[in-house]
Amino acid sequence: MTNSTEEHGVRINVSQLQKSFGDNEVLKDVDLTIEKGQFIAIVGKSGSGKSTLLRLVAGLEQPTNGTLLFDDKTIKKTDASVTMMYQDSRLLPWKTVIDNVGLGLKGDWKDRALSVLQAVGLSEFQKEWPGTLSGGQKQRVALARALIREPDLLMLDEPLSALDALTRTEMQDLIEQIWRDNQFTSLLVTHDVREAVKLADRIVLIEDGEITLDLENPLPRPRDVTDERLVALEKQVTSRILEEEPSTSH
Amino acid sequence: MSNTFQKQILPWLLPFVVLIVWQVVSMLEVVSPSLFPAPTAVLESFYDLVVSGTLAEHIQISLYRAFVGLLIGGSIGLLLGILNGWSKWSFFTFDTSIQMVRNIPHLALLPLAIVWLGIGETSKIFLVALGVMFPIYINTLHGIRSVDRGYVEMGRMYGLRGWQLFRHVYLPGALPSIFVGLRYALGVMWLTLIVAETIATSDGLGYLAMNARQFMQTDIIIVTIIIYALFGKLADMIAQVGEKNALRWHPNYRK
Numbered sequence: 001m002t003n004s005t006e007e008h009g010v011r012i013n014v015s016q017l018q019k020s021f022g023d024n025e026v027l028k029d030v031d032l033t034i035e036k037g038q039f040i041a042i043v044g045k046s047g048s049g050k051s052t053l054l055r056l057v058a059g060l061e062q063p064t065n066g067t068l069l070f071d072d073k074t075i076k077k078t079d080a081s082v083t084m085m086y087q088d089s090r091l092l093p094w095k096t097v098i099d100n101v102g103l104g105l106k107g108d109w110k111d112r113a114l115s116v117l118q119a120v121g122l123s124e125f126q127k128e129w130p131g132t133l134s135g136g137q138k139q140r141v142a143l144a145r146a147l148i149r150e151p152d153l154l155m156l157d158e159p160l161s162a163l164d165a166l167t168r169t170e171m172q173d174l175i176e177q178i179w180r181d182n183q184f185t186s187l188l189v190t191h192d193v194r195e196a197v198k199l200a201d202r203i204v205l206i207e208d209g210e211i212t213l214d215l216e217n218p219l220p221r222p223r224d225v226t227d228e229r230l231v232a233l234e235k236q237v238t239s240r241i242l243e244e245e246p247s248t249s250h
Numbered sequence: 251m252s253n254t255f256q257k258q259i260l261p262w263l264l265p266f267v268v269l270i271v272w273q274v275v276s277m278l279e280v281v282s283p284s285l286f287p288a289p290t291a292v293l294e295s296f297y298d299l300v301v302s303g304t305l306a307e308h309i310q311i312s313l314y315r316a317f318v319g320l321l322i323g324g325s326i327g328l329l330l331g332i333l334n335g336w337s338k339w340s341f342f343t344f345d346t347s348i349q350m351v352r353n354i355p356h357l358a359l360l361p362l363a364i365v366w367l368g369i370g371e372t373s374k375i376f377l378v379a380l381g382v383m384f385p386i387y388i389n390t391l392h393g394i395r396s397v398d399r400g401y402v403e404m405g406r407m408y409g410l411r412g413w414q415l416f417r418h419v420y421l422p423g424a425l426p427s428i429f430v431g432l433r434y435a436l437g438v439m440w441l442t443l444i445v446a447e448t449i450a451t452s453d454g455l456g457y458l459a460m461n462a463r464q465f466m467q468t469d470i471i472i473v474t475i476i477i478y479a480l481f482g483k484l485a486d487m488i489a490q491v492g493e494k495n496a497l498r499w500h501p502n503y504r505k
Contacts, residue, residue, distance in 0.1 A: 092401060
């Protein structure tokens with residue numbers, strides 16, 4: 001993975017993006033530029049529209065209005081490789097671990113699949129059925145499946161929220177390390193503010209379909225979650241989320 | 251030890267006891283032996299039928315009808331199920347008609363099949379095919395439709411389209427359901443064959459039984475019934491082996 005010299009990453013330009021489902025306006029005029037190689041985290045409560053934004057960027061939904069550009073090209077014309085990690089790993093249970101990693105690839109991919117499995121620490125599980133793996137292991141395989149395509153954009157849709165705390169920390173470190181090695185653009189959607197401040201260069205808060213906070217996070221890596229500056233940043237975002245909530249006023 | 255007894259011996263105990271009681275009752279001649287032949291008499295006529303080659307001949311033709319009918323009906327059911335599960339257009343075009351035909355008991359078409367197709371092979375194969383088509387159709391349709399949308403979305407995200415998407419996502423996802431349909435269809439297959447062969451034919455296991463009835467050869471009738479049972483069980487076992495093999499990824503089918 002690391003030895004590939006070609007540059008990865010894609011610049012994403014979202015302007016006046018709007019999405020409605022029926023009368024329900026989920027996203028209202030969102031403008032956002034994500035730089036090449038940036039790790040951006042989108043936080044917000046459920047129903048805020050953060051997942052919709054991710055799905056629009058992934059091309060899984062069509063926007064009602066607005067434009068979405070990848071390296072200044074429309075999403076259909078881009079040849080950028082876009083991969084995704086889901087909250088549920090979505091490994092095909094009828095394919096072995098290695099066949100899941102190589103899903104849809106052409107040519108001779110077995111060696112590459114083995115090396116990405118090695119990178120996520122699961123090469124000895126290559127012949128297993130996904131059903132026999134733990135939740136954390138499944139997400140590692142899902143990560144390997146995303147990485148083998150040498151993504152320009154890796155999208156992470158709450159990929160760690162179903163994991164236990166220890167496994168989650170491990171996975172965060174793994175994702176951070178792989179991102180640093182490969183420098184692809186990363187878009188993380190999460191409701192875990194701590195995860196966002198630990199991983200991302202930039203944290204964007206979405207509330208009711210609008211961006212209400214956009215913070216740079218220049219802290220040096222690798223980051224320690226007990227670092228004061230990190231804790232302060234987490235507090236800042238969290239309190240901003242909570243003050244919007246009328247029902248939590250004591 | 252007790253586990254082996256429970257699993258290996260206990261299931262066969264009841265049939266064995268029944269067999270003994272049957273033999274004893276027949277030997278005491280409580281009822282006429284021509285109506286109620288002893289197991290030994292059944293075995294004897296089985297032996298005679300085997301030696302004379304009659305049995306093999308009838309079995310062969312019955313298996314041929316069953317197999318060809320299953321192949322034709324099964325393929326059509328599978329194809330329609332896949333098509334209608336895959337495409338809304340196809341579903342709305344065909345499903346209502348298929349459901350209407352399905353609700354006619356297919357054996358009710360026997361007289362029509364004889365009139366149209368004669369008493370030759372075609373009418374029997376037609377009925378078997380018609381009978382096995384629906385369980386396979388319905389289960390395939392259900393299987394394709396209940397494939398997790400998340401897998402489909404993931405597959406598209408990872409570049410699978412058309413045939414690739416079908417082969418890697420839809421078909422394996424639908425397979426457990428398709429096997430349920432197949433095993434059910436095997437039951438329908440034998441049932442249809444027995445009925446079709448007892449009514450209009452000059453060979454096959456059903457004919458053997460009906461012919462024996464005319465000459466009051468109860469032992470031969472029982473032989474044919476046992477052979478039906480054995481073949482039914484055998485077909486199901488083969489399907490089970492296929493199922494286990496194809497679904498070895500599935501937690502429910504793992505050893």
